[in-house]
Amino acid sequence: MSEHKTLTPAQRDDLRAIAAMIIPASSEYKVPGADDAAVQADILATLGRDTAMVSAALDHLARLAGKPLADLDPARREAIAKEFRASGGAPAATLTRVMLQCYYRDDRVLRSLGLELRAPFPQGYVLDQGDWSLLDPVKKRPAMLRRTSPFEAQTLK
């Protein structure tokens, strides 16, 4: 297993700042933002093989912002975020994906979505049979399987 670099303190600050812009906290839905300490800790703990790409994304963000993202005024910060999303390429996509995969497994977020706080296995889920009568019109279609001779295309199987 190769060693993965960790993010610098400045990169962590920018990560937290951009996370708050991607997914802000919501009192309406009773969810934290992606800048929440637990979500951020999960991101840092599980970066693993994505560290280099996320680091590259944050370097790109730092170049666009020119100073810590949190220090910009709101309008400028918004403009930088938009530019980052548009120009960040695979590194920005990786950063966003890593953030989303940690955010959408947070207990508070899953609870707000009405999802159970558990792994799929071993309990699984119940699946209704559904309305099989919908298949009746299809069953009434004649059996048509293309024959293997060019002179008998479209005949009964």
Add this chain to the structure above:
Amino acid sequence: MNKSVDVLIIGAGASGAAVAWSLADTKMHILCLEQGDWMNSAKYPSTGRDWEAKFYGDWSTSPNIRGRPEDYPINDDNSPIKVVNFNGVGGSTVMYTAHWPRLHPSDFKVRTLDGVADDWPIDYDALAPFFEENDRMMGVSGLSGDPLSPLTHPPMPPQPLGLSGPLIGKAMNKLGWHWWPSDTTVATMDYEGRARCINLGHCTPACAQGAKASTDITYWPQALRAGVELRTHCRVREITTNEDGMATGVIYYDKDGVEQFQGAEVVIIACNGVGTPRLLLNSVSGRFPNGLANSSGLVGKNLMFHPYAQIYGFVKEPTDSNRAPPTCLWSKEFYDTDLSRGFVRGYGIQFGRGAGPVFEAVASEQKGILPWGADHHRVFRRLNGHRLAVSAICEDLPEEHNRVTLDPVLKDGHGIPAPKIDYTISENSRKMMDHGLARGREILEAAGATDICSNDPIPWGGWHLLGTARMGTDPKRSVVNEWGRSHDVKNLFIVDGSVFVTSGGVNPTSTIQAIALYIANQMKQRLANLFD
């Protein structure tokens, strides 16, 4: 020094397992070398809270992303469709959707019927008994009587329609188009030691319940009980030959990385449509300077993928999301040639039930329909758990410029040259994909879907690796004969998707395994004069 064996099989996936099991009743000494290990279902993604995240890393379908020691890298930079596979006992049956259609009888007569590509040297009837045998061995669920598909006899009832199935069914009925519950290798009842499906939902990266058939839990236990030997963590570098041009065995690296020679009377390759040409091209010698079994020059050529044109949208009603196997229905409405559509041949459709929250968030953000900022939460709640997907699985016709070669630089962990893919989507496939997307949009709109997006092609959609060592009766136009034996090396057989002449418009695993069983049966019938 390893004791020489009667039959050496390379690869323990879909076809290697089937051929090992079938040949076991000959009581020959059969050995299979597999570069991966046995799987441990207790470590499968759906056992953990981070089940979705693993799909982007250790359990990615792409070997290049996954990068396990068992994997080998693939240079697919020059292809819009990236190769996906899995290496281990069970091979890519560990990591597939379990969708289980067969090639149609007409798929074996493409030249005769439509004047393109080539006819197969065998027909559907030759494979029919082996399709049935394979369905019993893998354990298939489904509903017999589909009016537009070959007759099947699934031993288990179909998966429930759930929430998504009726939404699709109503839309298809509104349009007057065919749909049918898919045959799948998901056990809907306890079957041959496998527990029934409990809807873990995350089927593709391995089934912790064991309800999804993979050959590590279907064929292999029976093959081992019958005396077949399976040696794991053994990566074959090359097949060796003697002065008579016969295969003598293989050179492989064992679990400690030590080079070994394993002698064999018969060598069977079951490494898939990329791994098999890679091995043949790496097996050069004075007698075979262009690679083994390659006098036709066709080893690695005619690679077929099945370009997938996927379109999806979001309905008001809840869908099954991640709480059901991902596919449950198919359509053959556009399977056969209709030249008024502007292309030859056709495509199957497979329908997707939905996705889990992480996948939905990532995919929708990337498509730009899930915003950043304050509106993120409202939009996500409208999308999550409401997705329906339609995928046209387009028949890819063979073209020699679509090929597998050896990368001049890239190597695997043992220093063996890695495969390089050069592939373009043909004009015919492009038109077929456009047609599939247009019909998919009609289906989704009939279901009331909005926010419609497409993946065209699905970039990491190279599941089906076909055609790179095609079968045929003419040694100048094919690599193996009509029963899988190399034209050039009379004790060398290929049993995987490489031997496909054309690809059909359906997932190929059922047909790959039927062919493996058919070839094994041919070998058993000809044991007395196998090398004549």
